[in-house]
Amino acid sequence: MSIYQRIFTDVETKILSGDWRPGDRIPVEHELAAEYRCSRMTVSKALSALAERGMIVRRRKTGSFVASPQIDRTVMDIQDISTEAELAGHEHRFEILARKVERLGETEAQQLSEPADAEVLRLQCLHIVDGRPNAIERRIIMLDAVPRAREESFASIPPGKWLLEQVPWSKAKHVIRAVSADTVTARILQIERGEACLSLIRQTWQNGRTVTYVEITHPGDRFQFAGTFHPTAI
Amino acid sequence: MSIYQRIFTDVETKILSGDWRPGDRIPVEHELAAEYRCSRMTVSKALSALAERGMIVRRRKTGSFVASPQIDRTVMDIQDISTEAELAGHEHRFEILARKVERLGETEAQQLSEPADAEVLRLQCLHIVDGRPNAIERRIIMLDAVPRAREESFASIPPGKWLLEQVPWSKAKHVIRAVSADTVTARILQIERGEACLSLIRQTWQNGRTVTYVEITHPGDRFQFAGTFHPTAI
DNA sequence: TATATCTATTTGTATAGTCAAAAGCGGAGC
DNA sequence: GCTCCGCTTTTGACTATACAAATAGATATA
Numbered sequence: 001m002s003i004y005q006r007i008f009t010d011v012e013t014k015i016l017s018g019d020w021r022p023g024d025r026i027p028v029e030h031e032l033a034a035e036y037r038c039s040r041m042t043v044s045k046a047l048s049a050l051a052e053r054g055m056i057v058r059r060r061k062t063g064s065f066v067a068s069p070q071i072d073r074t075v076m077d078i079q080d081i082s083t084e085a086e087l088a089g090h091e092h093r094f095e096i097l098a099r100k101v102e103r104l105g106e107t108e109a110q111q112l113s114e115p116a117d118a119e120v121l122r123l124q125c126l127h128i129v130d131g132r133p134n135a136i137e138r139r140i141i142m143l144d145a146v147p148r149a150r151e152e153s154f155a156s157i158p159p160g161k162w163l164l165e166q167v168p169w170s171k172a173k174h175v176i177r178a179v180s181a182d183t184v185t186a187r188i189l190q191i192e193r194g195e196a197c198l199s200l201i202r203q204t205w206q207n208g209r210t211v212t213y214v215e216i217t218h219p220g221d222r223f224q225f226a227g228t229f230h231p232t233a234i
Numbered sequence: 235m236s237i238y239q240r241i242f243t244d245v246e247t248k249i250l251s252g253d254w255r256p257g258d259r260i261p262v263e264h265e266l267a268a269e270y271r272c273s274r275m276t277v278s279k280a281l282s283a284l285a286e287r288g289m290i291v292r293r294r295k296t297g298s299f300v301a302s303p304q305i306d307r308t309v310m311d312i313q314d315i316s317t318e319a320e321l322a323g324h325e326h327r328f329e330i331l332a333r334k335v336e337r338l339g340e341t342e343a344q345q346l347s348e349p350a351d352a353e354v355l356r357l358q359c360l361h362i363v364d365g366r367p368n369a370i371e372r373r374i375i376m377l378d379a380v381p382r383a384r385e386e387s388f389a390s391i392p393p394g395k396w397l398l399e400q401v402p403w404s405k406a407k408h409v410i411r412a413v414s415a416d417t418v419t420a421r422i423l424q425i426e427r428g429e430a431c432l433s434l435i436r437q438t439w440q441n442g443r444t445v446t447y448v449e450i451t452h453p454g455d456r457f458q459f460a461g462t463f464h465p466t467a468i
Numbered sequence: 469t470a471t472a473t474c475t476a477t478t479t480g481t482a483t484a485g486t487c488a489a490a491a492g493c494g495g496a497g498c
Numbered sequence: 499g500c501t502c503c504g505c506t507t508t509t510g511a512c513t514a515t516a517c518a519a520a521t522a523g524a525t526a527t528a
Contacts, residue, residue, distance in 0.1 A: 004482090058510090061492055175458050178452075195414065198411065278479075293478085294520040
């Protein structure tokens with residue numbers, strides 16, 4: 001393994017493990033060069049690669065800092081409903097419909113590839129954009145991965161936003177489907193039973209452990225996912 | 235603009251313009267270094283960045299080559315129905331339902347941000363996977379961007395696959411929605427009218443010019459998009 | 469003929485330096 | 499107080515060079 005790869009993965013690991021938190025300053029190039037007994041060029045190559053991936057932010061004179069965790073925006077321009085809604089200039093609020101701590105059932109455990117008795121926080125949350133129901137969020141948070149969630153009421157901050165601030169992101173899986181609204185969903189979203197809904201399932205990992213699993217169901221006529229992708233310039 | 239950025243964009247432009255085609259060999263590092271009057275390190279930095287983005291492939295002793303164009307697989311694991319279906323081990327065939335050359339209408343022109351009188355090839359195509367209708371593809375190909383499409387019948391190769399082989403990709407926009415099947419769509423896909431369908435719209439550009447615009451409609455119960463994304467290692 | 473070995477080419481990694489650009493900071497002058 | 503100037507730190511770009519690793523192709527050997 002080359003030196004700059006070692007530096008890259010060492011720094012990446014410290015960030016993903018939460019050892020270095022967003023905003024923390026990373027040792028300056030000549031310090032890392034001394035630590036790894038290599039030239040500044042080699043350190044620079046590793047840090048530049050991390051910066052390109054958005055893991056860190058570099059500024060002359062002030063140094064390099066751990067960036068705020070966020071799902072890769074080049075992947076899909078959806079991550080957190082409240083942020084998205086506000087960016088688009090809409091009024092957003094939410095209601096927690098249910099919140100309980102329990103253990104994972106057999107079927108779900110298999111679905112998540114997690115042990116059946118794992119303790120989880122189960123949340124159900126309704127998002128309201130511009131006064132109309134916009135999405136139902138059904139979420140499971142693994143309590144061994146995010147113990148702080150046990151004390152959080154989510155009264156003033158939606159779960160998705162809270163998690164993004166708490167947990168550095170390392171891997172995510174998305175599934176997008178079209179489904180017909182069942183009776184319960186239709187009632188909550190104030191739509192007709194059988195209407196087309198867009199369902200997004202996302203499972204997020206940190207260092208191989210599941211952090212959260214969420215299914216977000218939108219009324220099909222009121223929502224769409226959009227993203228522009230291109231090979232970014234240097 | 236720095237030297238390595240100039241090299242990067244020069245090579246990128248030659249590839250995206252079709253000047254250098256997939257498989258073509260790129261001048262070796264010392265040739266480019268002489269051309270740009272810089273050191274080999276600088277050339278190396280530019281070419282490595284291109285390799286990381288998947289624009290070129292580098293191999294010791296043999297040199298660097300233009301990679302085959304393909305939609306960034308980290309973005310979304312869908313690009314071309316026939317390739318996807320075959321990779322997943324399904325039997326795939328397709329039928330061209332309509333094919334005509336015409337000029338862009340006012341509404342559509344606005345939607346695509348293209349001049350209203352632009353000549354286009356309009357295609358409608360049904361995809362059948364494992365014997366069942368899987369998707370309707372409604373496609374517009376801009377004939378000034380892809381003149382070769384005028385002579386192509388698409389009898390033996392589906393339009394999506396053909397385009398991927400012809401046109402290098404530079405930018406794409408996706409919109410995913412859930413829609414209820416209208417009468418025509420329902421009849422073609424052999425589903426009930428009003429059933430939930432997953433609609434994917436993709437517009438692809440090359441050097442700022444629209445290449446193609448396509449809407450693919452899947453039966454909601456038979457299809458989903460999935461993708462795993464993580465910060466890739468060096 | 470088939471296989472092993474050598475050689476030349478090309479990329480990959482690293483060094484030790486230079487100079488430049490950005491930007492925070494303190495002090496001089498008003 | 500405020501503005502401007504120069505100092506210093508840190509990153510950014512680049513050079514010239516060195517050696518290593520991979521490997522296609524030529525050559526030698528069994």
